[in-house]
Amino acid sequence: MNLFSTSGNLKEKKRVLVSTRLLREGFSQLEEHFEVAFPENEVFSRNEILQLLPSFDAFVPTFQFKVDKDIIDAGQDRLKIIANFGVGYNNIDIDYACRKNILVTNTPDPVIEPTAEQAFALMLAAARRVAECDRKLRLKDGLKWGVLENLGQTLYGKTIGIVGMGRIGQSLARRALANGMKIVYYNRTKLPLDIENLYQAEWMELDNLLSASDVVSLHVPLTNETFHLIDSKKLARMKTTAILINTARGPVVNELDLVKVLKDRRIYAAALDVYEFEPIINQELLQMDNVVLAPHNGTATIEARNDMARLVSQNIIRYFAGRTDINRVN
Structure with a gap:
């Protein structure tokens, strides 16, 4: 059974793994350029991420998903960018991502x-x-x-x-x-x-x-x-x-x-x-x-969630295009 739904041409486009089933509207531009995988259920489990990540170029965790050494190592040499869906990034081991030469971005403006x-x-x-x-x-x-x-x-x-x-x-x-x-x-x-x-x-x-x-x-x-x-x-x-x-x-x-x-x-x-x-x-x-x-929903509006997805998409697209005008954390 498929664990995720995808979009894009599998042969030509880089692959992006999204940890959570988010609103798709904000990812429309990303889906034009990349194959994007979302979980069929609400979220991927940690074990599913560990199994899937070796075949992806970019990873989009939400601020609730802990990206530790084991998750980063699962990306092996293919994972190049962790585009966090959120402004806070204490869910990510930034120092280890640096040592692995993996870029981390966030979404401050939305x-x-x-x-x-x-x-x-x-x-x-x-x-x-x-x-x-x-x-x-x-x-x-x-x-x-x-x-x-x-x-x-x-x-x-x-x-x-x-x-x-x-x-x-x-x-x-x-x-x-x-x-x-x-x-x-x-x-x-x-x-x-x-x-x-x-x-x-x-x-x-x-x-x-x-x-x-x-x-x-x-x-x-x-x-x-x-x-x-x-x-x-x-x-x-x-x-x-x-x-x-x-x-x-x-x-x-x-x-x-x-x-x-x-x-x-x-x-x-x-x-x-x-x-x-x-x-x-x-x-x-x-x-x-x-x-x-309140249940940590300070950014939980439809508009904000779509704006965050657009900024995540922009960070990934610009990174792989060789641009530096992105929301770099490390």
């Missing part, structure tokens, strides 16, 4: 607006207790109505601290500014003055930002330096009325420390799209009313 949109949606939901009230309204006698019941917080006039003021952070800043919020941010280096002025943003050291902010939103990549960037000591600096938003990567936050702080009501709420041990979610988080949870 994720900017949907991720910022998700962060803003989570922020509103946490501040106004949208998810909690929706959940309780569905239960018999689950919610008490009244003028002073179910009170949330307004975001208008509040301070948002953006940790990682890259393109996603700036996109969120634009939304927050339109909502009447004050912007403070932390980067390892300050932004140029014209960009700060555009968002009316003030740079702060991280500890000062945590103390000053009513909302803290995380937009940093997962690196050795950002692992557990937010832990018990950092959380202790936040206001008891503050909200923590994480749409970056789960391990940026020490999840056990966050659970304790939320249980003790030492911050107002958290809204999370990512988790330290995902897809496993801490059971205590699932029971808390002051937590809004």
Whole structure:
């Protein structure tokens, strides 16, 4: 039985293996130039990838598929490019790919607006207790109505601290500014003055930002330096009325420390799209009313998925055409 569906002329075109059955619209240009193999089911298993990869020139994993030494070795001498379907690439052993002379690319541009949109949606939901009230309204006698019941917080006039003021952070800043919020941010280096002025943003050291902010939103990549960037000591600096938003990567936050702080009501709420041990979610988080949870779907729009596929396709096509204007990671 066939494990995958393909397109293209098998004799003339290079071969691309896609780990997951994705929307085909965004891959239309790639399918004109290459033979592209998608799984017939939702995903290829790890063992299937190991068996298939030796006969492919390019591999497209999603950010959920771990590309380790064994997977890279399975490509033998034929695999030339790993075109990651996602902006984050901590799912790939970049150092080993370098040693094997395999190019790794990602898809940064298409994720900017949907991720910022998700962060803003989570922020509103946490501040106004949208998810909690929706959940309780569905239960018999689950919610008490009244003028002073179910009170949330307004975001208008509040301070948002953006940790990682890259393109996603700036996109969120634009939304927050339109909502009447004050912007403070932390980067390892300050932004140029014209960009700060555009968002009316003030740079702060991280500890000062945590103390000053009513909302803290995380937009940093997962690196050795950002692992557990937010832990018990950092959380202790936040206001008891503050909200923590994480749409970056789960391990940026020490999840056990966050659970304790939320249980003790030492911050107002958290809204999370990512988790330290995902897809496993801490059971205590699932029971808390002051937590809004999303299934790592910050980029999960039809438009974004097709745009990501187009950029993956562009990276592969340009690479094999000898061009250098691609989203190179290594």
